[in-house]
Amino acid sequence: MKCEGCGVELQFSDSASQGYISEKVMADRLEAGKKVLCYRCFSMKHYSQLPSGDPVVHSLENLQKYLELSRNVLYIIDLSDFNGTFREDIMALLKNHRVIFILNKLDLLPREVTVKEVRKWASDILETNPDKIRPFSALTNYGVNSLQRQLKTSSKDFVAIGVTNVGKSSVINGLLRSDVVTVSRFPGTTLEAIPRSLEKDDSGTVTIFDTPGLFTDDRLTDILNVDDQGLLLAKKKLERTTVEIRDQRTLFLTGFVRIDILSGAKPVGILHCFAPESAVVHETNIAAGRDEWDKWFGILLKPPYRRQDRSEFDWKTAKFRLNRGKELHINGLGWINVEEGPLELLITLPRSVRLKVRKGLVGPEKF
Numbered sequence: 001m002k003c004e005g006c007g008v009e010l011q012f013s014d015s016a017s018q019g020y021i022s023e024k025v026m027a028d029r030l031e032a033g034k035k036v037l038c039y040r041c042f043s044m045k046h047y048s049q050l051p052s053g054d055p056v057v058h059s060l061e062n063l064q065k066y067l068e069l070s071r072n073v074l075y076i077i078d079l080s081d082f083n084g085t086f087r088e089d090i091m092a093l094l095k096n097h098r099v100i101f102i103l104n105k106l107d108l109l110p111r112e113v114t115v116k117e118v119r120k121w122a123s124d125i126l127e128t129n130p131d132k133i134r135p136f137s138a139l140t141n142y143g144v145n146s147l148q149r150q151l152k153t154s155s156k157d158f159v160a161i162g163v164t165n166v167g168k169s170s171v172i173n174g175l176l177r178s179d180v181v182t183v184s185r186f187p188g189t190t191l192e193a194i195p196r197s198l199e200k201d202d203s204g205t206v207t208i209f210d211t212p213g214l215f216t217d218d219r220l221t222d223i224l225n226v227d228d229q230g231l232l233l234a235k236k237k238l239e240r241t242t243v244e245i246r247d248q249r250t251l252f253l254t255g256f257v258r259i260d261i262l263s264g265a266k267p268v269g270i271l272h273c274f275a276p277e278s279a280v281v282h283e284t285n286i287a288a289g290r291d292e293w294d295k296w297f298g299i300l301l302k303p304p305y306r307r308q309d310r311s312e313f314d315w316k317t318a319k320f321r322l323n324r325g326k327e328l329h330i331n332g333l334g335w336i337n338v339e340e341g342p343l344e345l346l347i348t349l350p351r352s353v354r355l356k357v358r359k360g361l362v363g364p365e366k367f
């Protein structure tokens, strides 16, 4: 028998391993007609805690296996981390699949951007028909009814895929108006493919498979410890910080991203940072930024949310020239949008974290 929350096979013998449940608890729950969850799901659901020693990592090979479950794919993308969660390595596996793109966490986007604009912006990047793109929020239920209608008219099954923490399980719970599948702030919550049945209006069901998220290594969140990952996860709309840029200034976006402004002209320009509310944005002069960074890391500049040695990380520096209307996206964190430019920026950040210059999702005429 499998855990209904994460899909793993249940077992009674090893309380430190996945799928553990005590024999008595299982018997009691079955007798009471209740859902049966493993100890790990129970901890995440009721105490928001991940039992220690949880060594879950899911690779592209696993994803390939799950893609054999159906030719029809719901590719769940997190709009607050679009470039970190829409990935070429996943797209390369989808050449023979029919894909509906679910742009989840719409509720986190800034007020300035409309749903119509999101759809148009994403369809340009995804190079696909806008009706294959569904702005969605599992939190507010935006888009649930129309996606449900579409899936119910299908005679096929669907498999929901994506990287960790984009909200695959939340989307499926929303579609089924249920909370059976375990949802948590920890990456790697779902452990095996879980078939869920969506009742059709007439008769019969459509099966939607939830699957474990693909682990990545190029999002800022990937280098944070589990507690810091949870703290950085946006709980409300991304916060916008507007910065009037002057020459010889430095902008910190958390302790991990330092942006030195190189442009010579005055006034240099205006940019807007979009990031979760718990990410500290701090402006200072270039000399202080250089001299105090180590001291401020994890104290003034968060995350990290506690004192850490900056030399534990491997760093890189890259130069960008950004025109008005462009955005620089930082995987697993957020983005900066240029209202007035061009801006010449020197960015220092951990080597593994990917940056992408993209057409602006917001503005610049909106500011």
Ligand SMILES: Nc1nc2c(ncn2[C@@H]2O[C@H](COP(=O)(O)OP(=O)(O)OP(=O)(O)O)[C@@H](O)[C@H]2O)c(=O)[nH]1
Pocket: 104, 105, 106, 107, 108, 136, 137, 138, 139, 140, 162, 163, 164, 165, 166, 167, 168, 169, 170, 171, 182, 183, 184, 185, 186, 187, 188, 189, 190, 191, 211, 212, 213, 214, 233, 234, 235, 236
């Ligand atoms: N703001 C917001 N948060 C969401 C939304 N959907 C999911 N979340 C949150 O995102 C986190 C991850 O959600 P899950 O549904 O567990 O994500 P998942 O993709 O199934 O994750 P894995 O099973 O680890 O791959 C949880 O903290 C959810 O509450 C949404 O539409 N808006």
Ligand SMILES: [Mg+2]
Pocket: 168, 169, 170, 182, 183, 189, 190, 210, 211, 212, 213
């Ligand atoms: Mg999940």
